[in-house]
Amino acid sequence: MICFALFMSAGRDQKTIMGNKTLSHEKPTEEIRELAALFSLGALTQHEARSFEAHILEGCRVCEKEYNKFKHITAEIGFTVNETAAPDYIREMILARIEHVAPEKIPEQTPESEPKDEEASAKTILSSAPRPVLTQPSSRRLNIFPWILAVILAAAAALIFYAYYSEQVANDRLESELDTIRSEKQNLELSLEDQKSWEGDLQQIISTVSKPETRILHLAGYDKVPTASGAILWDVQENKCLIFGYMPPVPSGKAYQLWYLTSKEQIPSGMLRPNPDGRIYRWFPIPESITSMTMVISLEPEGGSKSPSLPWYAIGRKD
Amino acid sequence: MDQESQTVPKIEYDNAALAALIKKTGEGDPTAFADLYDSTGNLIFGLVLRILTDQTLAEEVLLDVYTHIRKESASYNPENFMPLEWIITIARTRAVMRLDSNKEGRKRTLPEAGETDPKTTVAPALQDFARSSIESLTHSQKEILDWIFYTGLSCSEVAANSGKPLGAVKTYTRLGMSKLYDLFCPLYERGTGSENDNGE
Numbered sequence: 001m002i003c004f005a006l007f008m009s010a011g012r013d014q015k016t017i018m019g020n021k022t023l024s025h026e027k028p029t030e031e032i033r034e035l036a037a038l039f040s041l042g043a044l045t046q047h048e049a050r051s052f053e054a055h056i057l058e059g060c061r062v063c064e065k066e067y068n069k070f071k072h073i074t075a076e077i078g079f080t081v082n083e084t085a086a087p088d089y090i091r092e093m094i095l096a097r098i099e100h101v102a103p104e105k106i107p108e109q110t111p112e113s114e115p116k117d118e119e120a121s122a123k124t125i126l127s128s129a130p131r132p133v134l135t136q137p138s139s140r141r142l143n144i145f146p147w148i149l150a151v152i153l154a155a156a157a158a159l160i161f162y163a164y165y166s167e168q169v170a171n172d173r174l175e176s177e178l179d180t181i182r183s184e185k186q187n188l189e190l191s192l193e194d195q196k197s198w199e200g201d202l203q204q205i206i207s208t209v210s211k212p213e214t215r216i217l218h219l220a221g222y223d224k225v226p227t228a229s230g231a232i233l234w235d236v237q238e239n240k241c242l243i244f245g246y247m248p249p250v251p252s253g254k255a256y257q258l259w260y261l262t263s264k265e266q267i268p269s270g271m272l273r274p275n276p277d278g279r280i281y282r283w284f285p286i287p288e289s290i291t292s293m294t295m296v297i298s299l300e301p302e303g304g305s306k307s308p309s310l311p312w313y314a315i316g317r318k319d
Numbered sequence: 320m321d322q323e324s325q326t327v328p329k330i331e332y333d334n335a336a337l338a339a340l341i342k343k344t345g346e347g348d349p350t351a352f353a354d355l356y357d358s359t360g361n362l363i364f365g366l367v368l369r370i371l372t373d374q375t376l377a378e379e380v381l382l383d384v385y386t387h388i389r390k391e392s393a394s395y396n397p398e399n400f401m402p403l404e405w406i407i408t409i410a411r412t413r414a415v416m417r418l419d420s421n422k423e424g425r426k427r428t429l430p431e432a433g434e435t436d437p438k439t440t441v442a443p444a445l446q447d448f449a450r451s452s453i454e455s456l457t458h459s460q461k462e463i464l465d466w467i468f469y470t471g472l473s474c475s476e477v478a479a480n481s482g483k484p485l486g487a488v489k490t491y492t493r494l495g496m497s498k499l500y501d502l503f504c505p506l507y508e509r510g511t512g513s514e515n516d517n518g519e
Contacts, residue, residue, distance in 0.1 A: 033496075033497060034489050034490075034492070037492050037493050037496035037497070038467075038474055038489065040496075041464075041467045041468065042412070042415070042467075042471065043467045043474045044474070045473050045475070070496050071408075074411075075400070075401075075403070075404035075405075075407040076404070076449050076452070076499065076503055077453065077464060077468045078362075078407035078410070078411060078468070079407070079442070079446045079449035079450075080446070080449050081362070081366045082365050082369075083361035084361060084365040085364070086360055086361070086381055087378065090364075090378050091356060091360065094356060094382055094386070097386055098349065098385070098386065098389045101389050101390055102390075103345045103347060103390060103391075103392050104390050
C-alpha cells in the first residue's frame with residue numbers, strides 16, 4: 001500500500017483527458033515498472049490491482065504502455081512448462097460439454113459506440129484482455145472473520161453484562177450494609193444522647209446530694225409495685241425536690257402523679273412520665289408551708305386527678 | 320546485454336492458424352474447437368498440472384479452461400494477445416482460482432519443475448526460446464518469478480512463503496520481467512506468426 005501511494009505520487013502531472021482533469025505519469029519510473037510487472041503477473045493485492053487498473057482507465061498512457069509490455073511476458077513464462085498429454089476421455093468430455101456451451105455474443109459496435117480517443121482505447125484493451133490473476137483474500141479467512149468478530153462481541157457483551165450484574169449485586173449488598181450501619185449509627189446517637197442526658201441528670205443529683213441542706217428520702221415500691229424504687233432529694237433551702245428512680249411502664253392513657261400528703265391535705269404536685277427504660281427524673285417545687293410530709297405516687301388518668309387514687313405505687317416519707 | 324547476443328529464432332508456431340481456430344470457435348464451429356484443443360491441450364494440461372500438482376484437479380481445471388475458451392472465443396482480440404498467450408493466461412487464472420479455493424489457504428510451496436521434456440507439439444521454437452530466456456535470468460530472479468507464476472500468490476505472500484524480504488521479491492520481479500521483455504522484444508516487433516516469419 002505504501003508502495004502504491006508512492007507510485008501514485010511519483011513523476012506525475014495533471015493532464016486533461018476528455019475535459020476531465022486526471023492524474024497521469026510523464027515518464028516510466030522503477031516504481032511504475034514494478035507495479036506493471038506485478039499487476040501483469042497478478043501479484044498485487046486485490047486493492048492495489050484495482051487501483052492500478054483504474055489508474056490506467058483514467059488515461060495514464062505511461063502505465064498502460066508498461067502493462068502492455070509485461071502482459072505478454074507473463075504468458076511467455078507459461079511456455080516453459082513440459083507439455084503433458086491429458087487422458088483421451090478428457091478430450092471426449094470437453095467436446096461433449098461444449099455442445100451445451102454457446103460462445104457469448106459480443107455486442108455489435110455502432111459508429112457512435114466505437115472508441116473515439118486514447119482513453120477509450122485503453123478501456124477496450126483492458127476489457128478485452130484476459131484479466132490477470134487478482135490476488136484474492138483467503139476465502140476461509142473471509143468466512144471465518146465475521147464469526148470470530150461475532151464470538152468476540154458476544155464474549156464482550158457477556159463480560160459487560162456479568163460485570164454490570166456483579167456491580168449491581170455488590171451495590172445492593174453495600175446499600176443494605178450502609179442502611180444497617182446508618183440505623184446502628186442512629187441508635188448509637190440516640191443512646192449517646194440518652195447517656196449524655198443521664199450524665200447531666202447524675203451531675204445534678206451529685207450536686208444536689210453534696211449540698212448540706214439537702215434531705216434524702218427513700219422512695220420505695222408500695223402495694224402492687226414492689227419493684228419500684230428511687231429517691232427524693234429535697235433541697236430545703238430552695239424548696240424544691242428531685243425525684244429519680246425506676247417505675248413500671250404506664251398503661252395507655254395513664255400517667256403517674258406525685259402527691260404531697262400532710263396531716264391536713266393532699267396536694268397534687270405534678271405528673272411523672274417514665275422514659276421507655278422506666279427511668280424517672282424530675283424536679284418539683286415544694287410549698288414553703290410544708291416542713292414535713294409524705295410523698296406518694298399514684299396512677300392517674302393522663303390529665304391528672306384532684307385526689308390520689310388507690311393503690312399507691314410508691315411512697316417516701318419526711319418527718 | 321544478453322539480448323544483443325541472443326538469436327531470435329524462426330518461430331514455427333502459427334499464430335494466424337490458431338487465431339483462425341479461435342475465431343471459428345467463436346462462430347460456433349465445433350471442429351475448429353476440437354482442432355484448437357488438439358493443438359494446445361498438451362501444453363495447457365502441462366501448465367495446470369504444474370500449478371496444481373494433482374492429476375485429478377488438473378483434469379477438472381482443463382475442462383473448465385476449454386469451456387471458458389469456448390464461451391469467450393467470440394470476444395478474443397488478436398491485437399491484444401497472441402492466441403497461445405491468451406489461452407495460457409486463461410489457464411493460469413483458472414488454475415490459480417482453483418488453488419485459492421483449496422482448504423490450505425495461502426500457505427503454498429513452489430511446485431517442482433521436473434525434468435525438461437523436449438517433446439512439444441504446438442510451438443517448439445517458441446518454447447525453446449522461452450526456456451533459454453528464463454534460464455538466462457539470475458537464480459533469484461527465476462526463483463521469484465516461478466513462485467509468483469506457479470503459486471498465484473501476491474508478492475507479499477511470496478515473501479512470507481519463501482522467506483525472502485518483500486523488497487527483494489519486488490525488485491527481482493521487476494528485474495526479471497524487464498530482462499525477459501528485453502529478450503522477447505525483437506520477437507514482438509517482428510511478430511511470431513508463420514506468415515511473418517516466412518514473409519508470406
